[in-house]
Amino acid sequence: MTNFQLGLVELRRIAMPLVSPFRTSFGSQSARDILLVRVELTAEDGSVTEGWGECVALSEPSYSPEYVEGAQHVIEHHLLPRLRSAGRLDAASVGATLAKLHGHPMAKAAIEMAVLDAQLRSTETSFASYLGTTRTTIPSGVSIGIHNSIDDLLGSVQGYVDDGYVRIKLKIEPGSDIEHVAAVRELIGPDTPLQVDANTAYRRTDGQHLRELDPFNMLLIEQPLPEADIIGHAMLAAEVDTPICLDESLVSARGTADAIELGACEIANIKPGRVGGYLEAVRIHDLCVTKDIPVWCGGMLETGIGRAANAVLAALPGFTLPGDISASTRFYARDIVIDPITISDGHVKVPTSPGLGFELDKAFLDQVTTRTTTLH
Numbered sequence: 518m519t520n521f522q523l524g525l526v527e528l529r530r531i532a533m534p535l536v537s538p539f540r541t542s543f544g545s546q547s548a549r550d551i552l553l554v555r556v557e558l559t560a561e562d563g564s565v566t567e568g569w570g571e572c573v574a575l576s577e578p579s580y581s582p583e584y585v586e587g588a589q590h591v592i593e594h595h596l597l598p599r600l601r602s603a604g605r606l607d608a609a610s611v612g613a614t615l616a617k618l619h620g621h622p623m624a625k626a627a628i629e630m631a632v633l634d635a636q637l638r639s640t641e642t643s644f645a646s647y648l649g650t651t652r653t654t655i656p657s658g659v660s661i662g663i664h665n666s667i668d669d670l671l672g673s674v675q676g677y678v679d680d681g682y683v684r685i686k687l688k689i690e691p692g693s694d695i696e697h698v699a700a701v702r703e704l705i706g707p708d709t710p711l712q713v714d715a716n717t718a719y720r721r722t723d724g725q726h727l728r729e730l731d732p733f734n735m736l737l738i739e740q741p742l743p744e745a746d747i748i749g750h751a752m753l754a755a756e757v758d759t760p761i762c763l764d765e766s767l768v769s770a771r772g773t774a775d776a777i778e779l780g781a782c783e784i785a786n787i788k789p790g791r792v793g794g795y796l797e798a799v800r801i802h803d804l805c806v807t808k809d810i811p812v813w814c815g816g817m818l819e820t821g822i823g824r825a826a827n828a829v830l831a832a833l834p835g836f837t838l839p840g841d842i843s844a845s846t847r848f849y850a851r852d853i854v855i856d857p858i859t860i861s862d863g864h865v866k867v868p869t870s871p872g873l874g875f876e877l878d879k880a881f882l883d884q885v886t887t888r889t890t891t892l893h
């Protein structure tokens with residue numbers, strides 16, 4: 518069903534200030550410089566439909582090797598020319614067409630996402646019905662940055678608990694870990710789901726230290742070691758009682774299967790951008806279901822575009838743990854969509870409108886746009 522012709526492609530950069538700085542073990546951010554991809558697809562009957570994708574690459578190659586300027590370059594000079602020379606396309610053909618170009622999953626994901634959005638809109642199909650999801654709401658978790666003082670951290674956590682978030686994730690690093698977790702556990706009580714994310718800040722030799730987190734009854738420890746250290750994660754999984762979850766290490770279904778086989782991945786964080794797109798994300802979900810590995814949906818401080826699509830993905834049955842799919846207002850005072858994701862009773866509604874599930878606020882989008890590149 519590769520029955521669309523790729524027409525005009527627009528690359529838009531937007532500047533989005535964060536409501537408060539977000540600090541992780543790899544750095545602090547107070548604004549997002551985001552690349553959006555708009556594609557026009559022509560169907561066999563000649564009708565033209567536009568679709569939008571969001572590239573999750575950060576400004577610097579600090580979370581993964583990709584960064585926003587590089588993603589824009591590779592899309593313009595390598596990915597789009599390859600897609601155009603392949604002829605007709607649809608969302609399912611994008612990954613295979615680009616497979617011979619190595620790496621750059623976030624750039625590839627953004628294109629596939631835009632094509633998928635346009636394709637779904639052209640047939641008035643929702644992403645939810647395309648994936649066959651049945652859940653109408655999903656539980657909403659929040660990711661909380663590293664704070665300088667425990668008092669400040671507790672103030673932030675209490676605010677998010679008051680907002681209704683059903684699961685708390687704390688960013689940690691050596692020096693801001695055991696005491697921080699102990700204080701938060703004390704604040705939220707023994708039953709509120711709690712987990713931590715180290716973004717690769719520890720080493721294989723930190724097993725005894727990380728064991729000090731075991732008494733706090735957490736859901737998981739996310740990505741304690743560098744992304745390539747799969748065996749190290751398997752060693753930690755054997756040493757520490759709290760389940761080890763991988764984020765940065767998981768970049769494909771193939772690699773996820775190997776990490777599970779090696780005992781390195783007891784729980785999987787699936788981020789569509791990191792793995793090359795929503796279709797690969799579904800394949801990883803399906804694999805984890807057959808391997809009995811619990812799955813949850815990660816986030817990359819997405820706007821309403823990525824946030825809507827993530828909410829649909831997370832409605833698949835294998836997503837048994839709350840994801841980092843918070844209300845848009847957790848990061849942004851105003852979103853670029855007219856129907857931003859909100860939280861109600863700790864849950865987010867799964868969008869069901871045609872396409873990925875958002876409608877753009879075009880006037881506000883224009884206001885925050887810093888650069889537009891049109892490619893034919």
Ligand code: OSB
Pocket residue numbers: 580659660714716764815816817818819841842843
């Ligand atoms: O490791 O999960 C991560 C944000 C940017 C880069 C990496 C990560 C994160 C988050 C935020 O934790 C998740 C969110 O969007 O809510």
Ligand code: MG
Pocket residue numbers: 714716739740764765786815
């Ligand atoms: Mg993470």
